[in-house]
Amino acid sequence: MVDANETMSVNDKSSDVIDVIIIGAGFSGLYMLYRLRQQGFSARILEAGDGVGGTWYWNRYPGARCDIESLQYSYSFSEELQREWKWSEVFAPQSEILSYANYVADKFDLRKDIQLGTHVTAAIFDDNHSRWEIQTKCGNHLLTKFCIMATGCLSAARIPNIKGLDHFKGHYYHTGQWPHEGVNFSGHRVAVIGTGSSGIQSIPLIAEQASHLYVLQRTPNFSIPSRNRPLNSEDRQWWQSNYPEYRRKVLKTRGGFLVKDMNPCTAHELTLDEQLKTCETYWQLGGLNFLMSFTDLLTDKKVNDTVADFVRNKIRQVVKDPAVADSLSPSGYAIGAKRLCVDTNYYQTFNRDNVTLVDLRNGSIDEITETGIRIKDKIYEVDNIVFATGFDAMTGPLLKIDIRGRSGKKLRDKWAEGPRSYLGIMIADFPNLFTITGPGSPSVLTNMIPTIEQHVDWIAECLNYIRVHNYNTIEPILEAENAWVNHVNEVSNMTLYPTVQSWYTGANIEGKPRIFMPYAGGLNVYRQKCKEIADNGYQGFTFANSPSILSVTTS
Template identity: 40%
Template sequence: MTEPIPSNGSTTRTLDALIIGAGVAGLYQLHQLRQLDLKVRVYDAASDVGGTWYWNRYPGAKFDSEAYIYQYLFDKSLYTDWTWSSKFPGQPEIERWMHYVTDRLALRPDIQFNTRITRAEWDDSRGRWRVSTDTGEQIDTQYLITCAGMLSAPMEKVFEGQESFAGRIFHTGRWPHQPLDLREQRVGVVGIGATGIQVIQTIADQVKQLKVFIRTPQYVLPMKNPSYGEREAAAYKARFEELRDTLPHSFTGFEYDFTRQWATDTPEQRRAWLEEVHADGSLKLWLASYAEMFFDEQISEEISEFVREKMRQRLKDPRLCELLIPQDYGFGTHRVPLETNYLEVYHRPNVEAVSVKANPIARIVPQGIQLADGTVHELDVIVLATGFDAGTGALTRIDIRGRGGRSLRDDWFTDIRTTMGLAKHGYPNLLTTAVPLAPSAALCNMTTCLQQQTEWITGLVGHMRRHGKRVVEPTAAAEAAWVRHHDETANATLISKTTSWYVGSNVPGKPRRVLSYTGGVGDYKRRCDEVARDGYPGFEMH
């Protein structure tokens, strides 16, 4: 019988596993652990399921992975009984799909909403975690499994004076549920990453005035988003087995992969291939053109110039080209956004592009945004598309204490280290998804990678139960070996030489390291499978 945690009057619950997060990973992890007959519960700060697709409900939010690959692949009927309306559907439809999965698998009884995990402390004497929530509940659990997402800790407090603004201010990752009427409003958008672009292209024709504050220009690719009728839906559903068997083994978890080699193609063949993948209207140019662009600066420059040329043809205006087309980093070393008529937005008379590279935002004032030179842009609404503390932020905002009281927050602000992105030395029975040093930290179709990681975790838990083991922890040596391999792989790429959230440079004080494993989704899966097949070497169990 497990000794209960002293509750000091608060509720105490005893579990085999506590899962943080009711998004893509958390829902599937719950389903799997229930099949092992574990007593398991999911906690989420939101009021319903969805994870990313609960919080990111800003105007224009949609997939940029094809809908038919952003699905669970463990159950054919679950897959085929849902029909998407288009290739890249929007947030409301994605959220409905998440509800469909939750209800189809009857997961709701084991999910607790409106509850934030605030602290988790490992009790070495008992081999269990003591977990606290913001509602005063205390949970005693054997396993703590984090499915909190890699882009779920928004960078909200980024400018001095935000609280003084007389209008309304919203971060895209915390968009209100009630509809916002932006008509006759002067709106400022800060940030032109993938999220900012979706907002800008969606609201430009709705608002009285739109000012876009631009620091780092982005390479963009045009999205083609055909609607799906019965014939199109039947066609992708017929590919279920093919997708199930191939996606986990591709380089990025998408249906397409790198199949051409730069050196063996003639200049004419290269141009023809780039034109073809650009015309596909997807991320194919980034994720399936020439892998050499991530390693060779000359090849990177040629492909980058191809994309610049496509952007110049649409922008025309030399000033806009200078503001919006990157010159100082290579295509694909940042996150590449898909867009629909985004560049054309800047030709509208009610839209102004404001460069803040040499004249940065100094503060928010009651009237709007003040730049370093004293200029004030008067606004009614400010949209902060300022990104996230990626990979680490969701967990460093929780007070997680491992062996001897060591702090995960302190550890990761010293050096970002994990064992395959699945566990952390010093933190027994802490099993993780979507954290650094795995493809799921950035470079993957998320459902592909999150399914793989949760299945691996389930396999480990099942192995321990079969062998009578109650505690597991990666060794320091195994973690060091994985970090070395990760760094050797990442540092060979141009990604490691580019300043972006991919290396944590958007968060003050965050150690610089490529957050995502760059060796490929298929290679990562193979390595994880080998560890499981060989009895989990590098993981101590007792």
């Protein structure tokens, strides 16, 4: 096996033009490299971290694990890989998913084309030569015909700008940039700021170590027990008994995952009593399966209110202090319209004597002092602060890079009022630049692995089409991009998603445009639309044979 920290060497400046440069060595980057190798393209991954794995390389906080069942959160492109790898739990922990990513990199000999420890700062399109110049923090300049952004949707960690943080004498951490050696909170007073997914996963484990834990909550989130357990032979037999068929079925679902032996219906087909029984069935299944309880959960407010009330009652049954239970009970927004959280003993943690919930709706953080956190006249003395404050989602990882397209047009300027793309894959005026699971695609509303595979396969086939037809460039026409943006908005407005301020809409980032960014039509519908566009000669894209002469426009 190759050392996971082994990196390629590259000259500071290179005149060689690589066919494709991929930014990011997470699950999308690894599979993209594999597919390009298959098709005979020269390709290289540039990765900021010192190892592969993307989000699973960076997010090592206590309790970090996937919220999609392990057997389905895995690549489908290799039958041999599927047979060889054995997941240990229903929901794999971060360490196991990272081991899986490293196993894939080694099995398919991907490391020789991965340059680790390379922070990309800029991607500049050269109009005269129809190629991209990729610039890195360490001074490298690399040339490539095609640039593929595999930067992930949740990789731009966000620490809020709180007065006094730089004067805090203790230690502070962000869940998305966790120290690789881990953190021991034994005997320490700890504050966790934020109760989204990473907060909800880490709080129970931090509470077991800390002498006292303060949980600072601005907005309570809905969370469903994961029912995690070791995988048994029956689980594996079910999945392996008809593996190809299950994989095909996954692609026909909205969310990119299957719920075993369940056939959801609309709530209107049932009486209220039957609806509550159905909620209980899915509650016992646990995890994101709960979202599949009714097909109209995210389109009918009355149905959504019934399900939300069911979950609030469950919270009150678990949390012993009625006032704390009320503070933990979400209200005023639709369940599932924010990312649903999945937990192990989250609500039970607030029954511990060493855990205090601080409801920031009663007063926000005024400042961080040398020894704690001040809210109005009260100071919470702490030794450590954990920021579980999420990410600048979807657009953040792309806008951190200075991306410039035709005539030096900046992506930051184009997206100043919100992201615009065609299919979430390409952007008008940015030729030969692809984004995997970009804004305008299903991405974060689905199981990311089949969504990634669909994007990678589509891009790989597109690049082959360009090569076969001897084109130099491809980009969307503006009319197609505008039509897709309108379609994304129309579909989201048919749901309850836009009724909620969430990171789906950029609401967690001050000054960020409030636009619902993913495509809510479902993975199944989206795949079909992408296929039809490709089958029609890449309808909505324009191709060029030379840097200055457009040859084909399909609309």
